[in-house]
Amino acid sequence: MIGRSGGARDRILRRVGAATAARERRPHPGALAGDGPDDVVAAFADRFRRSGGEVVAAGMGWRGGELLRWLRDQVPEVTAVATAPDLPGELRPDLPEVAAREAGAGVSVGWGGVAETGSLILPSTGGRAVQLLPPLHIVWISADRIFARLEHALLSLAADLPAAAGLHSGPSKSADIGRTVVTGVHGPGRCVAFVRGALRSPAATE
Amino acid sequence: MKVTLFVTCLADHYFAQAAADSVRLLRRLGCEVHFPEAQSCCGQPAWNAGRNREARRMAEHTARVLADAEAVVVPSGSCAAMLKKSYPKLAVAGDGSLAELAAHTWELGEFIVHRLGVTELGNGLAGRRVAIHQGCHALRELRLETEPELLLRGAGAEIVPWEAQDECCGFGGLFAVKMGAVSAAMADRKLDTLPAVDWVVSGDGGCILQLDGRARMRRARIPFVHLATALWEGVSSLAASPEREN
Amino acid sequence: MRIEIGDYGARARQVIREDPQVREAVTGATLAFDAKRRRSYDEIDSDAWRRWAEAVKSHALTHLDRYLAEAEARLIENGAVVHWAADAGEARQIVMELAAENGVRRVVKGKSMVTEEIDLNPALEGAGIEIFETDLGEYILQLLDEPPSHILGPAIHRTLEQVRELFAERLETPPDGNPDTLARAARKVLRDAFLSAEMGITGGNFLVAETGTVALIENEGNIRLTTSLPRIHVAIVGIEKLLPRMSDLAGFLQLTSRAATGQPIGCFVSLIQGPAARPGDDGPKEVHVVLVDNGRTDVLAHEHAWEALRCVRCGACLNVCPVYRQTGGHAYGWVYSGPIGSVLDPGLLGLREAMPLPFASSLCGACFDACPVRIPIPELLLEWRREAQEEGLTPWRERAALTTLAQMATRPGLYRLAGRIGSRLGGSALGRALPMLGDWARERALPKPSERSFRELWREGIE
Numbered sequence: 044m045i046g047r048s049g050g051a052r053d054r055i056l057r058r059v060g061a062a063t064a065a066r067e068r069r070p071h072p073g074a075l076a077g078d079g080p081d082d083v084v085a086a087f088a089d090r091f092r093r094s095g096g097e098v099v100a101a102g103m104g105w106r107g108g109e110l111l112r113w114l115r116d117q118v119p120e121v122t123a124v125a126t127a128p129d130l131p132g133e134l135r136p137d138l139p140e141v142a143a144r145e146a147g148a149g150v151s152v153g154w155g156g157v158a159e160t161g162s163l164i165l166p167s168t169g170g171r172a173v174q175l176l177p178p179l180h181i182v183w184i185s186a187d188r189i190f191a192r193l194e195h196a197l198l199s200l201a202a203d204l205p206a207a208a209g210l211h212s213g214p215s216k217s218a219d220i221g222r223t224v225v226t227g228v229h230g231p232g233r234c235v236a237f238v239r240g241a242l243r244s245p246a247a248t249e
Numbered sequence: 250m251k252v253t254l255f256v257t258c259l260a261d262h263y264f265a266q267a268a269a270d271s272v273r274l275l276r277r278l279g280c281e282v283h284f285p286e287a288q289s290c291c292g293q294p295a296w297n298a299g300r301n302r303e304a305r306r307m308a309e310h311t312a313r314v315l316a317d318a319e320a321v322v323v324p325s326g327s328c329a330a331m332l333k334k335s336y337p338k339l340a341v342a343g344d345g346s347l348a349e350l351a352a353h354t355w356e357l358g359e360f361i362v363h364r365l366g367v368t369e370l371g372n373g374l375a376g377r378r379v380a381i382h383q384g385c386h387a388l389r390e391l392r393l394e395t396e397p398e399l400l401l402r403g404a405g406a407e408i409v410p411w412e413a414q415d416e417c418c419g420f421g422g423l424f425a426v427k428m429g430a431v432s433a434a435m436a437d438r439k440l441d442t443l444p445a446v447d448w449v450v451s452g453d454g455g456c457i458l459q460l461d462g463r464a465r466m467r468r469a470r471i472p473f474v475h476l477a478t479a480l481w482e483g484v485s486s487l488a489a490s491p492e493r494e495n
Numbered sequence: 496m497r498i499e500i501g502d503y504g505a506r507a508r509q510v511i512r513e514d515p516q517v518r519e520a521v522t523g524a525t526l527a528f529d530a531k532r533r534r535s536y537d538e539i540d541s542d543a544w545r546r547w548a549e550a551v552k553s554h555a556l557t558h559l560d561r562y563l564a565e566a567e568a569r570l571i572e573n574g575a576v577v578h579w580a581a582d583a584g585e586a587r588q589i590v591m592e593l594a595a596e597n598g599v600r601r602v603v604k605g606k607s608m609v610t611e612e613i614d615l616n617p618a619l620e621g622a623g624i625e626i627f628e629t630d631l632g633e634y635i636l637q638l639l640d641e642p643p644s645h646i647l648g649p650a651i652h653r654t655l656e657q658v659r660e661l662f663a664e665r666l667e668t669p670p671d672g673n674p675d676t677l678a679r680a681a682r683k684v685l686r687d688a689f690l691s692a693e694m695g696i697t698g699g700n701f702l703v704a705e706t707g708t709v710a711l712i713e714n715e716g717n718i719r720l721t722t723s724l725p726r727i728h729v730a731i732v733g734i735e736k737l738l739p740r741m742s743d744l745a746g747f748l749q750l751t752s753r754a755a756t757g758q759p760i761g762c763f764v765s766l767i768q769g770p771a772a773r774p775g776d777d778g779p780k781e782v783h784v785v786l787v788d789n790g791r792t793d794v795l796a797h798e799h800a801w802e803a804l805r806c807v808r809c810g811a812c813l814n815v816c817p818v819y820r821q822t823g824g825h826a827y828g829w830v831y832s833g834p835i836g837s838v839l840d841p842g843l844l845g846l847r848e849a850m851p852l853p854f855a856s857s858l859c860g861a862c863f864d865a866c867p868v869r870i871p872i873p874e875l876l877l878e879w880r881r882e883a884q885e886e887g888l889t890p891w892r893e894r895a896a897l898t899t900l901a902q903m904a905t906r907p908g909l910y911r912l913a914g915r916i917g918s919r920l921g922g923s924a925l926g927r928a929l930p931m932l933g934d935w936a937r938e939r940a941l942p943k944p945s946e947r948s949f950r951e952l953w954r955e956g957i958e
Contacts, residue, residue: 046783047589048579055579055734055788059560062796069559071739072550074744077544090759128775144690160749160760168775171723175716193746193760201706201741206573206771207722209777210748210764215716219632219648221655222524223674228631228682229689230716230763256905256949262914265945269957284953289904295897297858298889299880303901310905389860417817421857423893426934428855430508433938434518434821462939491814 079191092215121147136148143172186240253318267475326387329356404483531757569707573769607698794842855881
């Protein structure tokens with residue numbers, strides 16, 4: 044499909060060129076200096092929690108069975124889940140599978156995490172409805188996939204970009220009504236990171 | 250040290266005692282004070298209105314009048330910022346006099362702290378609870394963030410924190426008359442948050458005119474005191490009434 | 496949005512006098528935003544970050560043609576469709592045609608200032624298309640039929656009580672519903688809309704040239720839903736939103752979030768490269784990016800104002816502005832309000848159309864200290880004032896007064912005489928004599944001149 048421009052494209056680019064022709068060209072300053080946190084996993088957990096997210100320290104041996112136990116314990120009302128198409132079978136809780144719009148929880152697997160911002164990175168190939176529609180979103184993330192800085196994470200992601208990616212750094216919230224914070228406005232009201240591997244881990248800083 | 254006072258038109262006519270207190274204070278700190286009588290307005294009203302031609306005329310006049318000064322001291326953050334920050338931008342090519350004047354101009358408190366190196370000013374303000382209104386140009390153009398507090402403490406005053414102390418009073422010269430309702434609402438925000446104090450001190454007469462004018466319209470009597478008067482009170486340690494103005 | 500800037504003074508007075516809760520709500524909300532911003536700046540070396548961000552944006556803007564072409568090429572490679580619109584009319588036309596070709600009946604929208612700027616909603620509604628603003632604040636305003644009053648918190652001028660009444664009437668919530676109950680009611684309506692809309696429309700915070708990435712920051716998740724669920728996603732993006740590289744985006748996502756809400760990053764960030772293509776991706780089948788000029792190249796060509804194009808629409812300058820806090824955004828009469836509006840609107844609309852906004856500032860300078868990309872707003876305000884004076888757009892009375900002041904100030908004898916006359920007349924008489932003091936006296940008691948001028952005290956000798 045060809046975009047509409049009706050000559051606007053060339054006109055705009057010409058005007059941009061003319062506008063900047065006489066102006067001194069400013070150099071790019073290079074990368075923004077800074078160090079990420081030393082203990083990336085702990086820093087991720089701290090940031091993510093401070094934004095209202097929850098972190099479960101899952102051992103390397105945790106599988107779908109441990110998740111199911113957690114669900115029964117924490118949210119017994121959840122009787123059916125939606126899972127991401129790229130979720131390994133062993134990480135699936137043994138509960139009936141339903142469409143994301145009807146599920147009590149969505150289970151995804153994170154491409155990576157970011158310590159600096161307390162973010163989970165979720166590629167669109169993991170199914171966006173699962174990431175967004177259920178009131179509870181559970182994300183499996185491997186401790187060695189947590190990057191110290193956002194820049195490192197995005198550069199790594201850029202090597203093979205999916206059509207879209209979402210950075211989730213806590214539950215959905217809004218303070219648009221009377222400046223009172225409410226959660227779960229549109230997206231999940233609870234976002235839980237299941238971090239596999241030690242909470243203290245070798246840093247994946249690339 | 251030889252010091253030339255640039256009194257500012259506002260202080261000349263509305264804060265004459267504060268201007269005189271500046272002279273007393275500087276003399277007490279060992280300065281020889283000069284006052285070239287041909288000085289007038291620094292030109293800020295024209296500059297802020299975008300009338301550079303008029304502003305330049307006034308700037309060049311001021312530079313001529315102050316040409317022989319070694320150090321120019323201004324008892325107003327706003328007018329000091331005009332001389333120090335805006336004059337160089339007004340200079341026509343080849344005329345270095347405005348930049349030169351800017352380089353040796355000081356706001357009163359700035360001069361005392363950074364040129365004279367004085368922060369101990371007696372004990373005359375002991376027991377006095379003082380709130381500080383930080384004028385915008387002193388604070389954000391000259392970056393005089395701590396100097397007023399340092400000096401007032403150095404004169405014995407107790408500084409009372411004021412939620413809105415670094416917020417604009419709404420004066421802004423022409424702004425106060427062009428956008429009167431907004432300007433007044435800005436003054437109201439300052440007055441509504443003012444804690445109970447003995448004095449409200451400001452280094453800018455313009456801000457005091459605005460805040461005091463609004464306070465009196467609201468039938469409130471608030472003891473606004475110019476920084477020069479407050480500091481003179483500190484060093485002179487006299488029990489004279491500070492409320493000689495307003 | 497209709498342009499009603501010319502009445503700024505009267506509208507501001509009216510809001511302050513007749514709708515005092517607006518001032519109260521806006522002041523409270525902006526103080527809270529600003530306190531968070533300050534705390535968040537303190538956590539980083541904000542000075543270094545701001546200088547870096549300023550440099551990246553200035554670089555992008557002085558190489559804009561190159562980066563626009565690069566972004567277009569990447570987007571096309573990614574399977575997105577790129578459209579160009581020289582003005583608001585062309586931008587509307589593009590979206591209208593896309594809607595018509597695809598039989599769109601229902602549109603969900605993410606909060607976007609550029610869609611306000613190009614008046615998109617009335618055009619779509621005119622074509623019988625149902626629009627849902629999905630940001631909670633925007634949804635409230637859509638029900639009220641009001642334009643946004645703040646870049647970030649569009650409904651910050653409305654109190655809980657007002658939203659309660661509105662929702663009770665329109666969504667049948669209980670009259671004493673708490674924010675949770677009210678938000679749940681809105682969520683229900685909007686969830687249905689997300690699931691049934693054929694098209695999602697958003698703006699874009701950034702467009703990365705290197706990868707063709709449209710980046711969007713938010714907290715509610717409505718933008719992620721808008722860009723994920725409908726079959727078609729249309730992103731309407733101003734041409735100044737370009738960032739050269741993905742590594743730049745990493746800094747800007749964080750700094751913009753800190754400046755806007757004081758968060759290390761917004762709860763949700765969407766990075767969109769193109770339509771869903773790989774297995775497992777249930778996203779939109781079509782992604783359209785509409786690049787909009789609509790006055791931006793005029794701003795870019797302006798010797799000084801081009802720096803305002805660095806703006807990332809974080810709202811930090813609004814939050815810190817003591818002028819904005821008294822009225823909120825509506826008084827300013829167009830989409831972009833507060834300090835950034837006062838320097839951007841004259842560039843986008845033409846100075847005559849944007850008068851008197853360059854004068855709606857006390858030049859206190861707080862905006863510059865807050866701005867994450869260091870736009871010299873006070874200097875730009877002065878620049879627009881100079882142009883307004885040159886073009887004769889200011890009242891003659893004011894011009895005459897300043898000319899008189901300059902004449903007096905440069906003639907010492909005349910200056911002293913005028914000073915003496917002024918003092919002798921006393922405050923009230925002077926008020927009658929000088930019309931400007933009359934304006935002063937409407938809101939304040941007249942100043943009291945000193946009994947004797949400093950000049951007189953000096954001559955007598957100061958002890």
